[in-house]
Amino acid sequence: MSDTKHCPNCGGLEQHPFHKAVKDEQKYIESQGHNPAGWWRCGNRGEKGRCLWVQPYFNQGAGLTLPESFR
Ligand SMILES: [Zn+2]
Numbered sequence: 001m002s003d004t005k006h007c008p009n010c011g012g013l014e015q016h017p018f019h020k021a022v023k024d025e026q027k028y029i030e031s032q033g034h035n036p037a038g039w040w041r042c043g044n045r046g047e048k049g050r051c052l053w054v055q056p057y058f059n060q061g062a063g064l065t066l067p068e069s070f071r
Helices: 023-031
Strands: 003-006 015-020 039-042 053-056
Touching: 003 039, 023 039
Parallel strands: none
Antiparallel strands: 003 015, 015 039, 039 053
């Protein structure tokens, strides 16, 4: 299951594919004080590698950027 959304880190008006956060990503989200259930990650790839944006599916304002180690 995947979907496309606007990504604040990638910018622009383009929509990017998002996928459900995997275990390591969920662990980090939890360590930041959030319940990782229902969080998705931007699947776009830029010059530097994978995009680090994660967010609750319907709440972009609550999202965050993963550390560089998640590239
Ligand atoms: Zn992105």
